[in-house]
Amino acid sequence: MSIIATRGLSMRFPGVLALDQLTVDVEPGVVGLVGANGAGKSTLIKILLGLLEPTSGQAQVLGLDTARESMKIRELVGYMPEHDCLPPDVSATEFIVHVARISGLPATAARERAADTLRHVGLYEERYRPIGGYSTGMRQRVKLAQALVHDPKLVFLDEPTNGLDPAGRDEMLALVRRIGGQFGISVLVTSHLLGELERVADHLVIIDGGRLLRSQAVSAFTQASGVLAVEVEEEMDRLGEHLARTGLHVRPDGRLLLVDIAGETTYDVVRDSVADLGLALVRMENRRHRIEEVFST
Numbered sequence: 001m002s003i004i005a006t007r008g009l010s011m012r013f014p015g016v017l018a019l020d021q022l023t024v025d026v027e028p029g030v031v032g033l034v035g036a037n038g039a040g041k042s043t044l045i046k047i048l049l050g051l052l053e054p055t056s057g058q059a060q061v062l063g064l065d066t067a068r069e070s071m072k073i074r075e076l077v078g079y080m081p082e083h084d085c086l087p088p089d090v091s092a093t094e095f096i097v098h099v100a101r102i103s104g105l106p107a108t109a110a111r112e113r114a115a116d117t118l119r120h121v122g123l124y125e126e127r128y129r130p131i132g133g134y135s136t137g138m139r140q141r142v143k144l145a146q147a148l149v150h151d152p153k154l155v156f157l158d159e160p161t162n163g164l165d166p167a168g169r170d171e172m173l174a175l176v177r178r179i180g181g182q183f184g185i186s187v188l189v190t191s192h193l194l195g196e197l198e199r200v201a202d203h204l205v206i207i208d209g210g211r212l213l214r215s216q217a218v219s220a221f222t223q224a225s226g227v228l229a230v231e232v233e234e235e236m237d238r239l240g241e242h243l244a245r246t247g248l249h250v251r252p253d254g255r256l257l258l259v260d261i262a263g264e265t266t267y268d269v270v271r272d273s274v275a276d277l278g279l280a281l282v283r284m285e286n287r288r289h290r291i292e293e294v295f296s297t
């Protein structure tokens with residue numbers, strides 16, 4: 001079953017068409033929603049949650065209609081908004097227990113569930129301190145915890161890496177992956193950085209100006225290219241010249257030699273050349289496309 005299905009979804013704000021006839025179906029897993037700033041990502045999430053009414057078209061989340069069943073959708077879905085408005089004077093524990101109570105858990109269960117959730121998102125001793133003194137990374141974790149505390153089937157994470165330094169981004173992306181893998185919760189995660197979502201998503205939906213550009217499994221973007229990447233310990237140039245003399249197209253790329261595959265014999269030619277020249281082969285592999293390359297062509 002699709003976790004998200006939209007049909008001809010449009011959203012017009014005064015002077016801006018934020019979504020333009022968007023039709024897309026998404027299967028369970030970690031789904032990356034990619035688009036430049038203003039592409040319509042947050043607008044789509046708000047419609048899916050029933051917070052905004054679309055100008056036209058329909059949408060379903062977990063098989064539920066966003067126009068008629070938004071309360072049921074909110075029971076089953078967690079939402080980490082892009083911007084935060086966390087209360088500065090209470091601790092993460094107090095805040096998350098409060099959110100758990102709002103979602104209907106009794107007091108003891110809410111405390112247990114909040115403690116588990118805060119541990120899962122990587123907040124430990126600091127969870128007893130007031131949120132006002134937290135770093136951006138810690139605030140993002142509190143926002144993530146409030147999206148997860150009611151045990152949703154699906155979470156919408158709107159730009160979870162926003163404002164984080166490279167190490168903080170890596171940690172947040174690892175958490176996103178763990179939510180999808182270890183906890184078995186489907187995730188719709190947005191970013192304006194394609195390379196970021198390429199690392200954690202199973203499927204990518206790419207929008208531009210409110211329109212669907214592509215919706216495709218990450219593996220389909222990164223399928224094998226017709227290029228062999230070869231790395232030798234030393235004398236890469238000598239190997240390159242040797243291969244060029246056999247008629248192969250060769251070019252250096254950092255520590256790698258990229259060889260256009262010209263039939264099945266290419267592997268043998270490279271292997272034999274390395275042996276003939278007495279070089280040490282580090283690796284030889286069929287290069288995979290990087291998604292960014294697919295979009296730059």
Ligand SMILES: Nc1ncnc2c1ncn2[C@@H]1O[C@H](COP(=O)(O)OP(=O)(O)OP(=O)(O)O)[C@@H](O)[C@H]1O
Pocket residue numbers: 013014016017018035036037038039040041042043044082159192
């Ligand atoms: N409530 C609103 N009123 C008017 N225009 C809006 C409103 N919300 C969004 N927009 C406009 O709709 C377009 C899409 O905005 P949206 O926030 O969905 O983009 P986004 O892809 O999430 O980008 P960002 O990451 O910058 O938030 C933008 O041009 C934005 O200015």
